[in-house]
Amino acid sequence: MPSPRSTQWAQLFSLPEQPALPLQGRLRAAVVQAILAGRLSPGAPLPSSRELANLLGLSRNTVTSAYLQLMDEGFLEARPRSGVFVAHNAQPVAAVAAEPLVDRNGQSGQPPDWSVRVLRSLVDQPTLAKPDQWRGYPYPFVYGTYDPQLFPTEDFRECCARSLARSQLLHWTPDFETDDVPDLIEQIRTRLLPKRGVFALKEEILVTVGTQHAYYLLADALFDERKYVGLEEPGHPHARNSFSLRNPKWVEVAVDGDGLVVDALPVVDYLFITPSHQSPTTATLSLERRQWLLRKAELQDFVIIEDDYEAENLYAGAPMPALKSLDKTGRVIYVGAVSKSLSPALRLGYVVAPRGLITELRAIRHAMVRHPSAFLQHAYALFLSLGHHESHARRVNAAMQERLALAAEALRSHLPDFAFRLPQGGASIWVQAPAWVDAAELALMARSHGVLIEAGDVFFVKPPYPCTFFRLRLSSIAAAQIPAGIRALGLAVEELAKARGERRMPSTCAH
Template sequence: MPPPRSIQWAQLFALPEQPGLPLQGRLRAAVVQAILEDRLSPGAPLPSSRELATLLGLSRNTVTSAYLQLMDEGFLEARPRSGVFVAQNARPLSAEPAEPLVGRSGQSGQPPEWSARVRRSLIDRPTLAKPDRWRDYPYPFVYGTYDPQLFPTEDFRECCARSLARSQLPAWTPDFETDDVPELIEQIRTRLLPKRGVFALKEEILVTLGAQHAYYLLAEALFDENTRVGLEEPGHPHARNSFALRNPKWVEIGVDDDGLVVDALPAADYLFCTPSHQSPTTATLSLERRQWLLRKAELQDFVIIEDDYEAENLYEGTPMPALKSLDKTGRVIYVGSVSKSLSPALRLGFIVAPRALIKELRAIRHAMLRHPSAFLQQAYALFLSLGHHESHARRVNHAMQERLALAAQALRDHLPDFEFRLPSGGASIWVQAPSWVDAGELALMARQHGVLIEAGDVFFGKPPYPCPFFRLRLSSIPSAQIAAGIRALGVAVKDLAQARGESVSGGVPEH
């Protein structure tokens, strides 16, 4: 049996479960954590590299290299003929717990009442959300992760590695102030936008941290409590919430099978829409409606904010031109994303608008965060220039087309009374359950069967009850799991009917 001291060392330096890190990095992380948590105090001795290597089953070179780097970083120090010790100043001053302020009476002061101080809150507004540990559910029909089978690991790694080359450092390491990486602006201008029929000057493009950042910037610049903002009903909840911080006057615009209903538009100052694949119904706005909407914008003097949502994900038919491509009077603000099909976590998008507005937005962005990561901009510019973006989009489109077909067939097999229309593109299906089903209640019941769906009430400004609509998102679930997931959802429907004291057959309750 090993001596107690050796057991303690083995427990203290147990390597964290971070398979993305090499062994040396994981050992360094374990040592740093022990120091910052005060389990190793300044001046405490560490085991020799030979002893620790034996205890952890590592090579002595791995331990030695970890120790040397931690010495360079000021966490450890070597003492001649004595060994390795925790450095005296290893823990930063901020790591020490602060003493509470005490008044003259000896009583600690009362903390501020934050609920009374907050002037703009989104906590109570509905939004798309997933449960904790949602990745553990076997059937996640939700948005939120990259697809490990489709992610272009080698291509993206190549672009990141090239961007880290010494010759490339001057291209992205300086502070860009209000500017963006020129190479990315040029790739957006000459490679991405022309595919949508949009031609813009570099002064008309601003890089953002994804589409939601674009919504926030536009609301900050353009909206106040007197601004009338038109939104599709149902529509994009993230846009609604970002705009809500400015407390505008909402104008709900109806949606049908052909997208936004343009006839008899109510008066508005701005109108937000998703014409390529309407979020969430996936309907595509017809060319006739696009032209009529632009004419209405002139006649009624409003500005259109176009989110070209999932425009790249087209599986059949001819791509519909973006509203921005048809705009002759500068009334369309165009919001796009360059990273959504790769991974939602990359957070990289852009705004195309008249240069006077882009100049204002740059100043607001600078006050918030200066500019998005220049390294990421540089790496993604290279990703675009080498053609990786197009080849990845083709792979994603092929996979999504297969998943849509599988989901459609499973819905017909297991939920025959649930209505849907197979979209021409995108990565989701908008489903209408029988009128007795409330999708929010179904979503809770479905979790018990390992199924996650996006209940439809969050997409409405004024949701009905019961709300029979829900969205099945297919970007986070493997093809092999789709049929079983829809089958489990059918079981959840029967459980919901039983909980209400009704029997169900084929998705419809029997009375």
């Protein structure tokens, strides 16, 4: 027989009848309504994710994700060794009564039902996200900011100032219509691409507002509900979400220590891949597999979309040639980032593809944003031409090597039963926890210790439960904070183990 407390929770969090919303959205709506209506006062405790999942017949992933988002929005807060509570500043807001619209016959009108009208929604798609106040956390192992210790302030300021000189205004102030700043195209063509073994004509390059803009353009031009699109599993959630707007049929392809398992690839029309440093596992696709993948693309007549993710961040071994550099038949569309190592906020990327496709993408881009900021294109062309990009990349690589070494040492010390492989490059470590740990629950617990991690379920089209994987990004945290951050994460694991009644056992996995 259910206890009175359980019955109370079940009534309080009864899911609203809103079929257009997924279960997670309906649960969030129920919690918010209870808070705003004053039925849950500031500081009130909430049931654990396990208890609420059992009461409502939901998965723990659904409840945990709802709790995390409500924390981001300021409705809930986590307290160390105590649980989840209504945030102290989550006060009910007095609503301002609006006068209804009234027609000539005295009848009030009804607002549109946007849940029915919106045809392509991404609101409830799983994606990488951070709390609104994430910069206040002492240990942010997440992606999302420039590094103030590494940002080349003087060099970039010089390039911006030069672009603002009167003699340079004619180079970027006119309306470019469908074109890009020629100086930036030339720098991409002659400086960036040859380092990856890629040679292209200027007509084969399009500048984008970051790599996600490139994903959207490609999906708009190439995908529909009849197309089969292969994705690495686990893979890049931003690409998956951009592609999903055209509702293709997903085909998940396994990934191992050498990257995409080419022999496991079924029939597809397009394949998205991150071969340089696979997102999120950091594995590098072997040369043998690259060659076999290109041959298979010819035999099965499919096109490859290559995101050369973090290719510049290489710390050991010889650089692997880009897949595009091995392509002899024009089957590889190459997506790159110009400014990611400098700051993700600058939003400059590019696409290299056959001339006919670039022409189509250029027309779509013109309909969306006309063209990326010509001023920023011109300033970054100067940044590249003066050699600042290369010197900055060297500094970033040295710093990331130090941070990776510190993180690896701290993981071995404080989380010895967690498995990981130190990557040859990039700025993250893919970690596998013991089988009893669900990374989404650990991420929730870790916040109360000041630690932010990227739970692994968001990287999967079909996430397992429990999902034991998570990613530690090192681009937003200072080196000096890494050991203490991993130590705090270890405390969160201990707390989770006590809550679950688990004993932490030494792992047999090799690091």
